[in-house]
C-alpha cells in the first residue's frame with residue numbers, strides 16, 4: 001500500500017529522512033503516526049527509525065540532543081521542529097516486566113518491528129509513502145482489532161504496561177481486543193503490579209477519556225487488570241457504575257472529578273487520592289474545585305457570589321461533569337447568569353487595597369474583610385463598580 005498526499009507533519013519531516021538516506025542509511029516513519037495516518041486521525045508528531053547508529057545520526061545533523069542515547073534515540077532539531085530518531089533495535093534485558101535496560105542495535109527494520117507491542121503499531125512508512133506491514137497490521141486496522149505482535153504473553157512479559165495500552169487503544173480508537181490478546185491479559189494481569197503508578201495513570205486517563213471508554217472499562221474489569229492498579233480504592237463500585245454514564249468524559253479533570261464523586265471520596269481525602277495517583281497539584285486543585293461546586297449545585301442554586309468565586313473554567317467543567325452523571329442542571333441559565341455578573345474576577349474590581357488605605361482604611365485584617373464586602377455588594381448590584389461609588393461607601 002502506498003499513501004499519496006502525506007499530511008504536512010510528515011512532509012515537514014521528510015528532509016530529515018532524506019538526509020539519513022543520502023548518508024546511505026535506511027529511514028522510516030514508525031509507530032503511532034503511521035497507524036494514525038491510516039485511520040485519518042490527527043497527528044501531532046512523528047517517530048523516525050533508522051539503520052544509522054546514534055553517533056552516525058549526530059554526524060549528519062548540525063543540531064541534536066542525546067535524549068535517550070542508551071536506547072538509541074537522538075533528538076534532531078530541524079527547521080524549528082524536533083524529531084526523535086531511533087536506531088533499529090531489539091530489546092533485551094527486560095527487568096521485572098518493565099521497559100528494557102539494554103537494547104541491541106540491529107541493521108534490519110524487520111527486527112525492529114518485531115519487538116513492538118501491537119500489529120497496528122508495528123507499521124512503517126518509507127519516504128515514498130509505502131507501508132511496510134509484516135504482521136497484518138493493515139488488516140487489523142481494517143477489522144478494528146488490537147492484536148499483539150507474535151505471542152501476546154511474551155509482549156506483556158517484556159512490558160506489562162502494554163496490557164493497559166491495549167485497553168487504552170480500545171477506548172481511543174473504538175477497537176476490539178483480539179481473543180488471544182485479551183486472554184493473555186486475563187492470564188497475566190498481576191504483572192501490572194510491577195509498573196509505576198505514573199505510567200499506569202497516563203494510560204488509565206487516556207482510556208477514561210476515550211470515546212469508547214465504557215467498553216474499555218468493561219474489559220479492564222473483565223480481565224481483572226483493574227485489580228492490579230495501585231491505590232485505586234472502590235474500583236468495583238466505580239466500574240459497575242461507569243458503564244451507565246450518559247457519555248464519556250473528554251477532559252482529564254472531568255474524569256477525576258467523576259471518579260471522586262462516584263467513589264464518594266470525602267473532601268479532606270481528595271488530595272490524598274489524587275496524590276496517590278501522582279497527579280499534579282494544579283490538577284488536584286482543579287478537581288477539588290469542580291467536586292466542591294458539584295456538591296453545591298446538588299444542594300442549591302448558586303448565588304451570584306458563589307458563581308463569581310467558582311469562575312468560568314470550573315463552572316463549565318462542573319456543568320460537563322453534571323451532564324455526564326445525569327444530574328439535571330440548567331446550564332444555560334447558569335452560564336447566562338455568570339456572563340451577566342458585573343465583575344467576573346477580582347482584577348475587574350475598580351478598587352484595590354491601596355485605594356482603601358488612601359481613603360483612610362487602616363491596613364490589617366479589617367481591610368481584607370471590607371474589600372470582600374465591597375466585592376459582594378458589587379456582584380449583587382448593590383454597589384456600582386466605580387472608585388466614586390466605592391469611595392462614598394467607605395466614608396459612610
Ligand SMILES: Nc1ccn([C@@H]2O[C@H](COP(=O)(O)OP(=O)(O)OP(=O)(O)O)[C@@H](O)[C@H]2O)c(=O)n1
Pocket residue numbers: 030031032033047115116117118121122159161162165
Ligand atoms: N510499551 C510500548 C510502548 C511503545 N511501543 C512502540 O513504540 C511506538 C511509540 O510509542 P508511543 O509514542 O508510546 O505510543 P503510540 O503508539 O505512538 O501512541 P500515542 O502517541 O497515541 O500514545 C508504538 O507505536 C509501539 O510501536 C511498544 O512497542 N511498547
